[in-house]
Amino acid sequence: xxxxxxxxxxxxxxxxxxxxxxxxxxxxxxALVGPAAVVAAAVGYAALWLAERPPGQPTERFLGExxxxxxxxxxxxxxxxxxxxxxxERWFGGFDRIVVWHRWTAVAGVVLLVPHLALVTSxxxxxxxxxxxxxxxxxxxxxxxxxxxxxxxxxxxxxxxGLVRRLARTTYEHWLSAxxxxxxxxxxxxxxxxxxxxxxxxxxxxxxxFVVVGVAGVGAYLYRELxxxxxxxxxxxxxxxxxxxxxxxxEIDLDPAGERLAFRPGQFVMVxxxxxxxxxxxxxxxxxxxxxxxxxxxxxxxxxxxxELVESLHRGDAARVVGPFGGFDYRDGGRRxxxxxxxxxxxxxxxxxxxxxxxxxxxxxxHYSVHGPDDAVYRDEIEAAARKHPSLRLHLVLxxxxxxxxxxxxxxxxxxxxxxxxxxxxxxxxxxxLARGLRRAGVPRTHVRFExxxxx
Numbered sequence: 001x002x003x004x005x006x007x008x009x010x011x012x013x014x015x016x017x018x019x020x021x022x023x024x025x026x027x028x029x030x031a032l033v034g035p036a037a038v039v040a041a042a043v044g045y046a047a048l049w050l051a052e053r054p055p056g057q058p059t060e061r062f063l064g065e066x067x068x069x070x071x072x073x074x075x076x077x078x079x080x081x082x083x084x085x086x087x088x089e090r091w092f093g094g095f096d097r098i099v100v101w102h103r104w105t106a107v108a109g110v111v112l113l114v115p116h117l118a119l120v121t122s123x124x125x126x127x128x129x130x131x132x133x134x135x136x137x138x139x140x141x142x143x144x145x146x147x148x149x150x151x152x153x154x155x156x157x158x159x160x161x162g163l164v165r166r167l168a169r170t171t172y173e174h175w176l177s178a179x180x181x182x183x184x185x186x187x188x189x190x191x192x193x194x195x196x197x198x199x200x201x202x203x204x205x206x207x208x209x210f211v212v213v214g215v216a217g218v219g220a221y222l223y224r225e226l227x228x229x230x231x232x233x234x235x236x237x238x239x240x241x242x243x244x245x246x247x248x249x250x251e252i253d254l255d256p257a258g259e260r261l262a263f264r265p266g267q268f269v270m271v272x273x274x275x276x277x278x279x280x281x282x283x284x285x286x287x288x289x290x291x292x293x294x295x296x297x298x299x300x301x302x303x304x305x306x307x308e309l310v311e312s313l314h315r316g317d318a319a320r321v322v323g324p325f326g327g328f329d330y331r332d333g334g335r336r337x338x339x340x341x342x343x344x345x346x347x348x349x350x351x352x353x354x355x356x357x358x359x360x361x362x363x364x365x366x367h368y369s370v371h372g373p374d375d376a377v378y379r380d381e382i383e384a385a386a387r388k389h390p391s392l393r394l395h396l397v398l399x400x401x402x403x404x405x406x407x408x409x410x411x412x413x414x415x416x417x418x419x420x421x422x423x424x425x426x427x428x429x430x431x432x433x434l435a436r437g438l439r440r441a442g443v444p445r446t447h448v449r450f451e452x453x454x455x456x
Contacts, residue, residue, distance in 0.1 A: 031093030038077055038101060045073045048209060054202035064119025065199045067112045069210065072193060074109035075143070075186045076217025078102050083220035083228070094327030095268075096451050103150065106182070110147045113140055132195035139189035146182055149175060153428075183221025190214035232322055235261045239273075239317040240294060245377035249344065251287060254295040254319055261321055265290050265351040266330070266451075269323035271297060273313060285347035285425075285451075286324065289354030295321065298377075300344040328451045330362060333421030338410050339366040340434060342426020343375065348451060349425070350378050353385045353392075360389050365414070369397040369405045369426065404430065407437025416442075424450035 049066045057065075081088070081102040092098045117140065152168035193210065194200065200207045237254035244250050254271075261269070268285040288296035299309055328348055330337060341349050346368060366386075370376045376396060386392045397405050414420055422438055424431045431450045438448055 030090050031097070034081075034088060034091035034098070035101065037091070038081075038105060041077065042070065042073060045209065045213070046070055049199075049206060052203045052205045054199060057199060057202075058123045060119050060122040062199060064116050064122065065197055067119065068116035068193060068197070069206075069213075071109040071112035071116060072186070072189055072210075072217070073213050074105045074112070075182075075189070076213050076220070078106035078109065079183055079186060079217045079224075080220040081105065083224040089325065089327055094449075094451075095325040096328070106143075107147055107151070110143050113143070128196055132192055135188050135192035136196065139185045139192055142181065142185035142188070146179060146185070149178060180225065183218060183225070186221065187214075187218045190218060235259060235321045237295060237319040237321055239313055239315055239319060241315060242313050245298070246374060249298065249300045249377050250313075251296055251298045252313065254297070254321070256293070256295070257318075260293065261295060261324065263290060263324035264329055265355040266328035266348040267324035267326040267351075268348070268451075269295070269297070269321050269325070271322075272320040273309065274318040274320075281322065283325075285351070287347045287350045287354070289351065291355065298344065298347045298350070326451065328423065328425070328449065330364075330421075330423055333362075333423070333447070333449070334419065335362055336414070336418045336420045337362050337364045338414070338420050338422045339364055340369070340405065340410060340422065340424040340426065340431075341367070342369045342405075342424075342430045343371075345424075345426035345451070346378055347425075349423075350381070353382060356385065356389060356392075360391065362391065364392045365395060365410070366392060367395045367397055367405055367410050369399055369430070371400045372398055405434065407434055407441050407443075410434070411438070411441055411443075419444070419447065422448045422450075424448070 046066065049069055053062055081098055084091075084098060089095050089098060092101060149167045149170070152165075152170075194214075197210075200210055236257040238257055240253040240255040242250050242252055263269070263286055265286075268283055270281045271284050272281045284297035284299065286295065287298045288294060326348075330339070330352060339349055349366065366382065368376060368379070368382065373379075379394075379396065382394050386394045397409075399405070410422070411420075420443065422434075422443060424434060435448055435450065439445060
């Protein structure tokens with residue numbers, strides 16, 4: 001292998017039999033608080049509108065206004081959710097779960113704009129204004145484009161030539177810059193509703209609730225864009241070394257210039273490198289062990305920014321690190337576990353492995369899926385760790401010759417009553433297919449954790 005691996009002492013004594021020390025599921029007890037709060041807000045807001053419906057409102061038009069109000073609530077929830085990072089991760093079970101709820105509350109909100117548009121025009125409103133409706137058109141068009149852009153990589157249309165395919169292939173950096181406009185379109189939607197909605201003119205309660213919802217969403221957006229960059233803790237590092245692990249993959253060692261960032265193995269950080277696409281903050285999984293002084297991140301050249309990073313970064317370059325984020329931690333699961341890594345998704349598992357000690361008490365089958373042998377950049381290090389910790393077993397899967405990894409493969413040899421905990425990180429198509437297969441095979445949904453590897 002051409003990969004540069006951390007040395008592991010093969011002569012160290014292997015662990016002896018001991019009473020399992022299974023860590024309690026520290027996040028499991030609170031991970032439902034966030035989702036429950038979002039659902040309660042959506043249901044409660046709809047109930048309030050139904051209870052406060054003014055007399056004389058045509059039913060179809062009122063239902064259209066209700067759909068619009070609920071859409072605005074969900075869009076505001078989406079903005080609040082992403083502004084909660086890093087404070088609300090425990091309420092949802094990790095950063096990736098916040099992102100999922102952020103994404104799908106926004107999608108649900110935009111979907112509700114369709115019946116809103118269809119029903120509010122069912123009867124005339126003598127107080128309507130052209131300006132108010134123009135604002136609604138701007139908000140609707142802008143939000144539709146941004147949602148389509150975010151979902152483009154997941155749509156069947158991305159397989160064929162056309163607009164969706166072009167959006168799907170846009171770089172993460174360009175997509176993120178456009179995605180940050182979401183809050184502006186929500187603000188336009190709030191203004192539109194305040195001007196044209198006749199129900200709000202006849203109900204003080206609904207008018208107050210509408211303002212609260214709008215202020216919450218727009219306020220969260222302004223906080224994230226204007227305030228958070230100055231108040232969320234950040235750490236100064238310098239590049240100590242850039243080690244090539246493969247043709248398109250490198251591990252970057254960062255040396256703290258001051259206070260060292262503390263993290264849990266499996267978390268990730270947002271990093272800005274001075275001089276390389278200056279000002280762009282990009283997410284990277286941490287590959288170093290929790291006790292290491294240096295902070296290591298692994299980068300695969302897969303876009304404009306990461307291509308430049310792998311080629312241009314040098315020793316001594318400054319870096320600004322924000323985080324850590326995420327709740328991807330095997331210690332929250334039971335004794336019998338299955339780890340699944342796809343390609344560069346091996347990075348959080350390497351952080352776990354580099355943090356192992358004599359107290360490692362899980363029974364793990366680690367399936368590492370890559371295209372070919374040269375892509376298994378950490379193979380030597382994982383094999384050395386498996387020799388040191390016999391309860392960790394590596395299964396290298398070469399997808400080009402063996403085919404894709406399946407749920408049947410990872411469950412082979414696992415006793416039906418073992419109730420394994422499964423941890424996955426890799427390309428979204430792989431993790432989604434495996435998650436469906438694991439559910440069909442009877443693995444509880446609560447036992448399947450995966451870091452949402454997709455950037456959108």
